[in-house]
Amino acid sequence: MRKVKNEDHSDRDAWLETIMDESGERLTKLAYNYVKDWSLAEDIVQDVFVTCFRHYEKIDEITSFKAWIYRLVINRAKDVLKSSAFKRVVMNSSLYSLFTSKEPLPEMSLVKRSEEEILSRSVLDLPVKYREVIILYYYEECSISEMVNVLGMNVNTIKTRLNRGRNKLKNRMERWGHDGK
Known part of the structure; x- marks a missing residue:
């Protein structure tokens, strides 16, 4: 840009x-x-x-x-x-x-569940306040200081949400690993 x-x-x-x-x-x-x-x-x-x-x-x-x-x-x-x-x-x-x-759409049952697909779904299922920091940090490769400017929040709030978002994501991924197949 x-x-x-x-x-x-x-x-x-x-x-x-x-x-x-x-x-x-x-x-x-x-x-x-x-x-x-x-x-x-x-x-x-x-x-x-x-x-x-x-x-x-x-x-x-x-x-x-x-x-x-x-x-x-x-x-x-x-x-x-x-x-x-x-x-x-x-x-x-x-x-x-x-x-x-909770039932998958017929087309979705035909799609192979890859780890990236599961990860994407898990990220999209996060509450917005955690989803936005995860997406900006990992997908958009924004630094914490850039996220301060983008989101208009203080550094500690962003770090806390990033940490909580990671934990929620980890829990969701573990559930997919055990129950999602």
Whole structure:
């Protein structure tokens, strides 16, 4: 994610296109880890790119572009999760019962359970406060200091959540190892 600023409108378009190419998929995965719906995650990232486009003139004022754009994605995803419309659609959906059912979907029973798949599911099953620090630290390779900027929390809170998240993840993985096969 390069920080480039030029006055020309075509430069702004090129800058945005570069950001979209370099980070679009990673940001969509980050949003997905919150909302657990790929098309909704794509919508969130599109909103973030519109915000980037609008703030192009102020880009030099941003200390850490990575932290800034991650914060935008996370905040937007949390806003979507809080919205009553999202809750109504998800909770009233007939698909909701399929996703919350303990029985695997027929297609899922055909998919081989690899360790990565189990790990991914276990991470997605964590409460948001633990999931976000695990994802940022391990998947996005953010340092603790970067996470302070992204999440707006103090270092000790992040370290505590990371430690508790690891423990919860370890317990979930042990359960998969014994009961999930």
